[in-house]
Amino acid sequence: GIQVEQSPPDLILQEGANSTLRCNFSDSVNNLQWFHQNPWGQLINLFYIPSGTKQNGRLSATTVATERYSLLYISSSQTTDSGVYFCAVASNFGNEKLTFGTGTRLTIIP
């Protein structure tokens, strides 16, 4: 099956800093989503981005499908950005079951 690797595994930053999270995948995909799992365990949709670039406030994401990677950018970090960020992909049209990466744990220090 498809493999998904995320880096770095852990990231500790001061409030206000910027960060880049990376997701590499081993095969072509038709679905790629970024999620934020907050400290209470809830999974929040950030982006559906199988290709191209999207922005939403302080967050943006870019997927280069031909090179099999995606990047999530967080600017001007806030303490509420803390949590685990997951990249998840699907590679079969008609069956969108997601394969998750192991996540990046982000801690923002005030």
Add this chain to the structure above:
Amino acid sequence: NAGVMQNPRHLVRRRGQEARLRCSPMKGHSHVYWYRQLPEEGLKFMVYLQKENIIDESGMPKERFSAEFPKEGPSILRIQQVVRGDSAAYFCASSIQETQYFGPGTRLLVL
């Protein structure tokens, strides 16, 4: 427009008991996925259902686990004769096209 609902949010069972987890998809969504998250790990796919049909159950353990999504009512994930290793967070997601929206999860603890 309510999101994906799961209940109960927390469930405690003793070894050998049954656990029933319920998932109500977003209004208009006909696709339901179940995922399991073990402590300190990512989510793992279990089963994909459409109304009254199991489409893909390749991630389901072969024994003790079953899932259904009836024509009326929520999707149910059923775990019979639970063991300590079943302790995990179980998430349900629903979709109408590609984007999956996740519920808050059910945290199962087996004593």
